[in-house]
Amino acid sequence: MSDARTSSSLGKVDPATGVAAGPVARAYRHLILGVAAAAALLPILYMLVISTGGADPAAPFGDGGVAETARRTVENYRGVVADENTDFPLYLRNTLWIAILGTLGTTLSSAVVAYGFSRVRWKGRDAVFIIVLSTMMVPFPVVMVPLFTIFRELGWIGTFMPLWVPAWFGNAFSIFLLRQFFLAIPKELDEASRIDGCGHLRNFIHVILPLSTPALLVVGLFHFMFVWNDFLGPLVFLTHRDQFTLALGLQLYLSKLGQTPWNLLMAATTIMVAPVLVLFVLMQRTFVEGISTTGTKG
Numbered sequence: 001m002s003d004a005r006t007s008s009s010l011g012k013v014d015p016a017t018g019v020a021a022g023p024v025a026r027a028y029r030h031l032i033l034g035v036a037a038a039a040a041l042l043p044i045l046y047m048l049v050i051s052t053g054g055a056d057p058a059a060p061f062g063d064g065g066v067a068e069t070a071r072r073t074v075e076n077y078r079g080v081v082a083d084e085n086t087d088f089p090l091y092l093r094n095t096l097w098i099a100i101l102g103t104l105g106t107t108l109s110s111a112v113v114a115y116g117f118s119r120v121r122w123k124g125r126d127a128v129f130i131i132v133l134s135t136m137m138v139p140f141p142v143v144m145v146p147l148f149t150i151f152r153e154l155g156w157i158g159t160f161m162p163l164w165v166p167a168w169f170g171n172a173f174s175i176f177l178l179r180q181f182f183l184a185i186p187k188e189l190d191e192a193s194r195i196d197g198c199g200h201l202r203n204f205i206h207v208i209l210p211l212s213t214p215a216l217l218v219v220g221l222f223h224f225m226f227v228w229n230d231f232l233g234p235l236v237f238l239t240h241r242d243q244f245t246l247a248l249g250l251q252l253y254l255s256k257l258g259q260t261p262w263n264l265l266m267a268a269t270t271i272m273v274a275p276v277l278v279l280f281v282l283m284q285r286t287f288v289e290g291i292s293t294t295g296t297k298g
Contacts, residue, residue: 091249105168114178
């Protein structure tokens with residue numbers, strides 16, 4: 001009886017998914033999702049509010065109305081950008097340069113490797129794929145010293161090359177994601193392209209890639225966000241302050257301030273976070289589509 005009352009209060013149960021589909025159940029789900037979204041947005045909201053306030057930690061929101069708040073906001077952000085010891089516009093250009101080259105490299109190279117793992121039959125393919133996946137279990141600090149030694153012998157330490165050249169040799173997670181997507185594309189398209197005289201290269205360029213745009217954009221967005229937030233890589237391989245990325249510039253700004261005026265620190269953090277947030281919002285629909293349509297056939 002209690003199960004029947006609970007079922008009637010939540011509404012009918014979808015037999016395909018086993019999830020309650022009534023209005024009360026939907027209201028519960030929306031409430032839970034709303035609370036989770038508010039918890040995720042709270043740090044961002046705090047960062048934005050503090051970046052518009054004054055330097056007094058006891059009164060971070062300051063006094064005055066809208067005009068005074070706007071004046072403080074402009075003053076805070078102008079103080080960060082015009083700081084004499086940290087050149088955030090230069091750090092932004094450096095980060096964009098590394099992120100764009102790395103994103104192009106990892107997207108193209110991972111797509112080529114994923115095509116070989118999904119559309120071309122060759123001996124030992126699955127074993128090699130497992131080896132590639134196993135590299136995701138190796139954290140960067142484990143290979144940091146060997147990589148530093150290799151790049152030092154190549155004369156790349158103190159340049160941007162260690163931060164974007166490895167991306168042109170593929171990324172295990174990106175290869176896995178694209179392989180699963182490619183497997184979901186019907187094999188009949190390959191047969192049709194071969195009948196038309198297409199080899200693997202033309203089939204890859206003219207058939208597979210146009211159908212895989214959502215997955216390619218997801219891979220590109222993931223790598224762009226990784227490069228944008230990367231701190232350890234630039235810290236290890238870059239040696240000159242004029243080569244710093246935004247992550248290193250933010251750390252430099254924090255250490256320079258010493259007593260940490262939170263309004264300026266939050267303004268600098270907002271400058272770093274805002275481009276990625278805007279990019280994600282603009283690509284949100286494509287991002288969700290690329291994730292939801294990625295096949296799980298293996």
